[in-house]
Amino acid sequence: MQNVDAPFTIRSIRDEEAAAEPALIERAFAAGPYGHLPASAERRAFERDVHGRAASGTVLVAVRGDELLGTASVLRAGTPYARVAALGEAEVRLVAVAPEAQGAGIGEALMRASVEVALGWGADALVLDTGDRNLRAQGLYARLGFERLPERDERFGEVVACAYRFALQQRDDVRLRLMRSEETDLVAALVEGAYASDFELSEAYRADIAAVAERARDHQVWVAMDASSGALLGTASTPVAGAAISPLARAGELDFRFLGVAAGARRRGIGELLVGHVLRLARIRGIDRVVLNTGPDMVAAQRLYERLGFERLHEREFTFVRPDGSSFLMLAYERDAAA
Numbered sequence: 619m620q621n622v623d624a625p626f627t628i629r630s631i632r633d634e635e636a637a638a639e640p641a642l643i644e645r646a647f648a649a650g651p652y653g654h655l656p657a658s659a660e661r662r663a664f665e666r667d668v669h670g671r672a673a674s675g676t677v678l679v680a681v682r683g684d685e686l687l688g689t690a691s692v693l694r695a696g697t698p699y700a701r702v703a704a705l706g707e708a709e710v711r712l713v714a715v716a717p718e719a720q721g722a723g724i725g726e727a728l729m730r731a732s733v734e735v736a737l738g739w740g741a742d743a744l745v746l747d748t749g750d751r752n753l754r755a756q757g758l759y760a761r762l763g764f765e766r767l768p769e770r771d772e773r774f775g776e777v778v779a780c781a782y783r784f785a786l787q788q789r790d791d792v793r794l795r796l797m798r799s800e801e802t803d804l805v806a807a808l809v810e811g812a813y814a815s816d817f818e819l820s821e822a823y824r825a826d827i828a829a830v831a832e833r834a835r836d837h838q839v840w841v842a843m844d845a846s847s848g849a850l851l852g853t854a855s856t857p858v859a860g861a862a863i864s865p866l867a868r869a870g871e872l873d874f875r876f877l878g879v880a881a882g883a884r885r886r887g888i889g890e891l892l893v894g895h896v897l898r899l900a901r902i903r904g905i906d907r908v909v910l911n912t913g914p915d916m917v918a919a920q921r922l923y924e925r926l927g928f929e930r931l932h933e934r935e936f937t938f939v940r941p942d943g944s945s946f947l948m949l950a951y952e953r954d955a956a957a
Contacts, residue, residue: 630672630678631672646717671693677691690731707783710732730904790845802831805850812852842888851880853892871952872900873910901955
């Protein structure tokens, strides 16, 4: 008997799983509320074109060891298999969990991961549609914060496809997304300049701040981009799901580092926007609390965090000793992600 409570991992599909994934989709849909309906040749071709779906975005899978438990295809608007997405949106299709693995939270984990993929692309929203009889899926989407879009509903024979949308961007004038590889030097200069403008940096700390390429390899480097000009306005770094970016974070917490705003973008609310983005990322992942460290000299940052509802986490503060023997108290802050 399968242990549905054992841990599973969400990741991109691998080539050796491309044959098994369509079979899982077929079994999952056959066990659902529309399993009595015959699948069209077009539908079967869509399911079997794993590489085509991956080329249109990404195919996520839930796995336990070598066992394939679920899948979801996240597609960019304007690609061949996107059906509901408007310009600037992303779409998730073929969300499926193996019948024997249902009830273990796999569908919810796939949806949370799909939202994060679309957020990393800088999409305006993630959209989807599901059959009107698929009440279990509709309940999940509503619980995760998707909004119904009845104006985008479509009828396919006896099936009414109900449309849903999860808004991703917080402001029309600024777009949040993951850094692109060609932006590494720009982001390094931005964050180093932001820190250097407020206090004197040691060479070791300056190198740590500017190590954007290394951070992006192991974690996530987010940027705030001006929606009109494309200029980079600010940045913050978070860990990938399931990890931490500093020793501060514990289970059930999301930490972040290297929040920086370009000199020309100050007083535009970019710092607040980036902190709000981290809080939202925590909610997307189902994480309860956001934590961070900051130095005593970073007074403007402390004011921002306190204004946004963060409180001192005194029990996790510590004395940091510099190479020259001098020291300072490393401050810690916390906030409920859902507050």
